[in-house]
Structure formats: C-alpha cells, structure tokens
Amino acid sequence: MKKYILAIDQGTTSTRAIIFDHESNIIAMASDEITQIYPKPGWVEHNPNQIWVSVLAVMARVLLEAKIKANQIHAIGITNQRETTVVWDRKTGQPIYNAIVWQSRQTSTICESLKDQGYDQLFRDKTGLLIDAYFSGTKIKWILDNVKGAREKANKNELMFGTIDSWIIYKLTGSVHVTDYTNASRTLLYNIKDLKWDKELCDILTIPMSMLPQVKSSSEVYGHTLAYHFFGEVVPISGIAGDQQAALFGQTCFEKGTVKNTYGTGCFMLMNTGDQPVMSKSGLLTTIAWGIDNKITYALEGSVFVGGSSVQWLRDGIKLIESAAETEGLALKLKSNEGVYIVPAFVGLGTPYWDSDARGAIFGLTRGTGIEHITRATLESICYQSMDVLRAMENDTNLPIHSFKVDGGATINNFLMQFQSDILNLEVERPVIQETTALGAAYLAGLATGYWKSKDEIKSSWKLEKLFSPKMPEDVRRKNIKGWEIAIKATRQFKNND
The missing domain is CATH 3.30.420.40 (ATPase, nucleotide binding domain)
Structure with missing residues (x-):
C-alpha cells in the first residue's frame, strides 16, 4: 500500500492540508478560510475553535480529493502562523479568549512599558528578538491581565498556553502539550542559547511557567491522532515548524x-x-x-x-x-x-x-x-x-x-x-x-x-x-x-x- 505524508499549514488567512508523496509531489490540496476578527483598530484576533474545525475540515477534504484512505497517511507534519497566541482551560480544553494574532498591536502599551524599564537588551540577549507586540509573550500577559479570572486560574495551574501548533496537536491528540524549538523561539520567553523557558523573562511578564508547553525538537513523534479525529486511524504527528522556518527547510x-x-x-x-x-x-x-x-x-x-x-x-x-x-x-x-x-x-x-x-x-x-x-x-x-x-x-x-x-x-x-x-x-x-x-x-x-x-x-x-x-x-x-x-x-x- 502506497504511503503519503500529510502537512497541515495553518496560516493567517486560511488553513490548508496538502498531501505529498515520496518524490515531494503534491497529490492533493484543500483549503478553508479563517475569519479575521477586529475588535478595535490595530487589533487582530481569530477564534481558536474555528481554527480547529477548519483543520478537521481540510483533512477530510484532502483525503477525498486525493482518493486515498486515512491508513495511507504515514505521518502528519504541522506548520503554522508564528507568534499567534492561544490560552485555554486545562480541564475543559476550551479557549478563555480569542487567539491574538501575530499582527495584532493590542499589547503595544505593555511593550512600551518594558522598554521604558530598560529591558530591551536583556530580552534581545536571551531571545534574539526585539520587544514588540508581534511576539507571544506580551499577548499571554495581556490575556492574563484582561480576561476576568484568568490570572487566578493561571496561578492555580489551570491554564495552558500554546502557539497554533500546540493548540492543533493538543486537540488532535486530546492531551499532548508541546511545541518545537522554532515556535518557542518566537515567544519572547525562550532562551535560545540555554534552550529552555527563561524564568527571569517569565517573571518580568508575570507569566506562570506551568502554562508553557514542553519544547521538543522539530522532527520527532510528539503523539498520535485520536482515532475518532482521523477516520479511525492512529497516525503519528512527527514534524513541527513555524511557517518561515518550515519554508527554509522545505527549500x-x-x-x-x-x-x-x-x-x-x-x-x-x-x-x-x-x-x-x-x-x-x-x-x-x-x-x-x-x-x-x-x-x-x-x-x-x-x-x-x-x-x-x-x-x-x-x-x-x-x-x-x-x-x-x-x-x-x-x-x-x-x-x-x-x-x-x-x-x-x-x-x-x-x-x-x-x-x-x-x-x-x-x-x-x-x-x-x-x-x-x-x-x-x-x-x-x-x-x-x-x-x-x-x-x-x-x-x-x-x-x-x-x-x-x-x-x-x-x-x-x-x-x-x-x-x-x-x-x-x-x-x-x-x-x-x-x-x-x-x-x-x-x-x-x-x-x-x-x-x-x-x-x-x-x-x-x-x-x-x-x-x-x-x-x-x-x-x-x-x-x-x-x-x-x-x-x-x-x-x-x-x-x-x-
């Protein structure tokens, strides 16, 4: 039986599923648009549940399009819009707020405050990034500061944070809470030299480290699909990279x-x-x-x-x-x-x-x-x-x-x-x-x-x-x-x- 690889490409405007064969040929492709939510000027959000439903939809459509069965998928790789931030309840698995998209400027005042306190060089030295509303760290802080009861829940280890890769894997597997080096390196919280979540940076942003996913390599088996999410099949999810890094690898x-x-x-x-x-x-x-x-x-x-x-x-x-x-x-x-x-x-x-x-x-x-x-x-x-x-x-x-x-x-x-x-x-x-x-x-x-x-x-x-x-x-x-x-x-x- 011929086997294929399924890639899920969760982007800013759409979710796509593409099936590749061993010679890197595209066998089939399916796409679903994502609704852009603009609560205020400069703010951009997505509904995390819509993203999840779109993943299920494109996986179903691409298999139909390719005329292949789910048991012919050898493994699943995930690439994603980077920095976009989801916080969800550990017990219910439900998001406590919309996903704050990488483009969103709603944390600009937090960033200005951090710069005024002289933290720019510290973040730069540890993460390789500038203090900017673009990255995930200030988005997590904003959710904890602005969603009623979020801070208390976070302190009681009742919340989970993830970039979109983490969210999709958590939903597909039902329990696995991971990310990879590429996505972690875009959060403003990950020390790219020591290769670990940085306590000092988390403390500055008042983010409990218990919320953060385990950081894994970009190529290993993180978990398997729940059979009822993948047409009765248990398939390994074994690749993660943020979109630009994935393109560098794909090239x-x-x-x-x-x-x-x-x-x-x-x-x-x-x-x-x-x-x-x-x-x-x-x-x-x-x-x-x-x-x-x-x-x-x-x-x-x-x-x-x-x-x-x-x-x-x-x-x-x-x-x-x-x-x-x-x-x-x-x-x-x-x-x-x-x-x-x-x-x-x-x-x-x-x-x-x-x-x-x-x-x-x-x-x-x-x-x-x-x-x-x-x-x-x-x-x-x-x-x-x-x-x-x-x-x-x-x-x-x-x-x-x-x-x-x-x-x-x-x-x-x-x-x-x-x-x-x-x-x-x-x-x-x-x-x-x-x-x-x-x-x-x-x-x-x-x-x-x-x-x-x-x-x-x-x-x-x-x-x-x-x-x-x-x-x-x-x-x-x-x-x-x-x-x-x-x-x-x-x-x-x-x-x-x-």
Missing part, C-alpha cells in the same frame, strides 16, 4: 550561508547561520531555524514590510493596472527604469532601517514617465528592499552566500526574479514546488518516521524549475543601486519636513 537550505526569500504581501528572508546564533547589529532577528537529532540550527531573519502589496496598490490604490499578471509585460517594455524609483514605505521601512515614520515616495518623474515606468519601479523596489536585507545578513555574518532560493506568489514574475538576480549579482533558484512551507513540515514529519532516511535524500528530491543568472553589466548595477540609496535617503529625510 533544503541545510548549509550555513544558504538563504530563502518568500515574496508575499511582504518578504521574509531567512539565512541558515549554522550551529551558533549570530546576534545582529543591523536590526535582524536571531531565531532557531530547527532542531533535529539534538542539534540546533540557527537563522537570521529580516523582513520587507511592503512586497507584493505594492503591486496591489498599483491595481487597487491608484488603478494603473487591472491585474498583477500585467506587470511583467509592462516592465519589459523598457530597457531600464530611466531614473524612476519608488520607495513603497506605506507602513514605514523594515530591515535594516526600522523607520516606522517613513512614508512612500516616487522619484525621477519626467513628462515622459508612464505606466511602464511606475510599474517597473514598483517591481524593482521589491528587489532593492530584499537586497538591503541580504546586505545586512552579509554584514552580520561575514558568510559567503551559497544559494538564494525563492518562493511565494510573486516569484511567478520572471522580470522580478531576473532583476533580483541582477541586482544581487547572485543566481536565484525558483523551485518546481512553490508550497515550500507545507513541504518543510512534511519533510520534518517524514524524517522522524523513516519515510525519508536523511536530509541528503530530501535534498535529492528538491526540484529546480528555473535558474536566473545575473546579466546586468557591473557599471549599470552600481548606478542602479546608487539611485536606490539616494531615494531611500531622501524618503527618510522627507518625513521630518514638518
């Missing part, structure tokens, strides 16, 4: 100095830095890439706030285009940007500038500037911003870049990928399988159960769809980069022009 970035960049609404870039954490001087986050076989691999992470969403702005904001698919053809009508630059700082600038007050700008307009110039400059801005993140990584690590792999919806644009290769002066590798996040979770699950024997075997099944090699003359590349640097500088100066 087989196993060596030090290998990089993946995900081009979505924004861009997320991760670099494998090997067995030692690199503490960034450039505003990058230090995080755990994965932990397998008692070995920890670390990563640096940087983000571009506005990537593909700048193309959405062209379409929906200023209505220059009708679809994202038009952008490639428009950009290719020109041999260069003819001096036009766009800095899409619609919500500030991310790595390495961390300038939340900057706002978007267009430079170099002439009477001859048309839709093609604006479109091309918008696509180029995604590449320049990614270049800035990669430069920061190179400066922090002094590592040569061994490979640059790409995934995400925007990578379908060949102009974008070629310009990225040109401006980085690096080969850019686009894989056949774009679902690298789910694939990473599948690989981690299959490694633990012997479905794949080694990382080398996994690497041999990774398939390249297209290789983009740099073609731009060096003098042109330097001139283009200089123009971008001037545009960034001018953008950042303009904000102070009150």
Whole structure:
C-alpha cells in the first residue's frame, strides 16, 4: 500500500492540508478560510475553535480529493502562523479568549512599558528578538491581565498556553502539550542559547511557567491522532515548524550561508547561520531555524514590510493596472527604469532601517514617465528592499552566500526574479514546488518516521524549475543601486519636513 505524508499549514488567512508523496509531489490540496476578527483598530484576533474545525475540515477534504484512505497517511507534519497566541482551560480544553494574532498591536502599551524599564537588551540577549507586540509573550500577559479570572486560574495551574501548533496537536491528540524549538523561539520567553523557558523573562511578564508547553525538537513523534479525529486511524504527528522556518527547510537550505526569500504581501528572508546564533547589529532577528537529532540550527531573519502589496496598490490604490499578471509585460517594455524609483514605505521601512515614520515616495518623474515606468519601479523596489536585507545578513555574518532560493506568489514574475538576480549579482533558484512551507513540515514529519532516511535524500528530491543568472553589466548595477540609496535617503529625510 502506497504511503503519503500529510502537512497541515495553518496560516493567517486560511488553513490548508496538502498531501505529498515520496518524490515531494503534491497529490492533493484543500483549503478553508479563517475569519479575521477586529475588535478595535490595530487589533487582530481569530477564534481558536474555528481554527480547529477548519483543520478537521481540510483533512477530510484532502483525503477525498486525493482518493486515498486515512491508513495511507504515514505521518502528519504541522506548520503554522508564528507568534499567534492561544490560552485555554486545562480541564475543559476550551479557549478563555480569542487567539491574538501575530499582527495584532493590542499589547503595544505593555511593550512600551518594558522598554521604558530598560529591558530591551536583556530580552534581545536571551531571545534574539526585539520587544514588540508581534511576539507571544506580551499577548499571554495581556490575556492574563484582561480576561476576568484568568490570572487566578493561571496561578492555580489551570491554564495552558500554546502557539497554533500546540493548540492543533493538543486537540488532535486530546492531551499532548508541546511545541518545537522554532515556535518557542518566537515567544519572547525562550532562551535560545540555554534552550529552555527563561524564568527571569517569565517573571518580568508575570507569566506562570506551568502554562508553557514542553519544547521538543522539530522532527520527532510528539503523539498520535485520536482515532475518532482521523477516520479511525492512529497516525503519528512527527514534524513541527513555524511557517518561515518550515519554508527554509522545505527549500533544503541545510548549509550555513544558504538563504530563502518568500515574496508575499511582504518578504521574509531567512539565512541558515549554522550551529551558533549570530546576534545582529543591523536590526535582524536571531531565531532557531530547527532542531533535529539534538542539534540546533540557527537563522537570521529580516523582513520587507511592503512586497507584493505594492503591486496591489498599483491595481487597487491608484488603478494603473487591472491585474498583477500585467506587470511583467509592462516592465519589459523598457530597457531600464530611466531614473524612476519608488520607495513603497506605506507602513514605514523594515530591515535594516526600522523607520516606522517613513512614508512612500516616487522619484525621477519626467513628462515622459508612464505606466511602464511606475510599474517597473514598483517591481524593482521589491528587489532593492530584499537586497538591503541580504546586505545586512552579509554584514552580520561575514558568510559567503551559497544559494538564494525563492518562493511565494510573486516569484511567478520572471522580470522580478531576473532583476533580483541582477541586482544581487547572485543566481536565484525558483523551485518546481512553490508550497515550500507545507513541504518543510512534511519533510520534518517524514524524517522522524523513516519515510525519508536523511536530509541528503530530501535534498535529492528538491526540484529546480528555473535558474536566473545575473546579466546586468557591473557599471549599470552600481548606478542602479546608487539611485536606490539616494531615494531611500531622501524618503527618510522627507518625513521630518514638518
């Protein structure tokens, strides 16, 4: 009987289930949307029970779609939106509040208070993270402080905390309370050097450590499905990784100095830095890439706030285009940007500038500037911003870049990928399988159960769809980069022009 791996990819806007075979091919896929809840401006929440029901729904649908039986699933891997926080009752298994989503800013005042007390460097040294509402720690504190009776229950060991991976595994198994290194490293509570929950940080945030899940490796059997949740079958759950780390693993970035960049609404870039954490001087986050076989691999992470969403702005904001698919053809009508630059700082600038007050700008307009110039400059801005993140990584690590792999919806644009290769002066590798996040979770699950024997075997099944090699003359590349640097500088100066 042929066996497969099931990956559950629980994201911000949807829950997806994908079945992979041994050659990393997608056999079937099912998806369910998640309702976004906005109780106040800047707050984003999900209903944890809706997330759980969506997991059950997509598992059922994907098996029907694939026309395979539940007993053909060899193992299950889970990848998830990171940082999103669920607190539930230990006795009833019911959440005491909505899941607070990673994007939610409702704990900003807690973060400001921690910074005012001078805790920034302490958290940075222990967790590799900045004090920010993005991460789980302040979200747990907010729930304990704001939900009636929560603090008392927590102190009596009656509450459990988990990121979404923990919540799904708890529900699937009925009792197991675990997470993995990658998700723990995004909580602001986990010491990434000592590899344990940090009592000092928990005390600062007034979070009882009894709430926290056991931290396991990213690839081992954590528990098994309850038969009544998985069509009568007891199947091992054996892989966990947060979404960006799962994508790094799915792209087989196993060596030090290998990089993946995900081009979505924004861009997320991760670099494998090997067995030692690199503490960034450039505003990058230090995080755990994965932990397998008692070995920890670390990563640096940087983000571009506005990537593909700048193309959405062209379409929906200023209505220059009708679809994202038009952008490639428009950009290719020109041999260069003819001096036009766009800095899409619609919500500030991310790595390495961390300038939340900057706002978007267009430079170099002439009477001859048309839709093609604006479109091309918008696509180029995604590449320049990614270049800035990669430069920061190179400066922090002094590592040569061994490979640059790409995934995400925007990578379908060949102009974008070629310009990225040109401006980085690096080969850019686009894989056949774009679902690298789910694939990473599948690989981690299959490694633990012997479905794949080694990382080398996994690497041999990774398939390249297209290789983009740099073609731009060096003098042109330097001139283009200089123009971008001037545009960034001018953008950042303009904000102070009150």
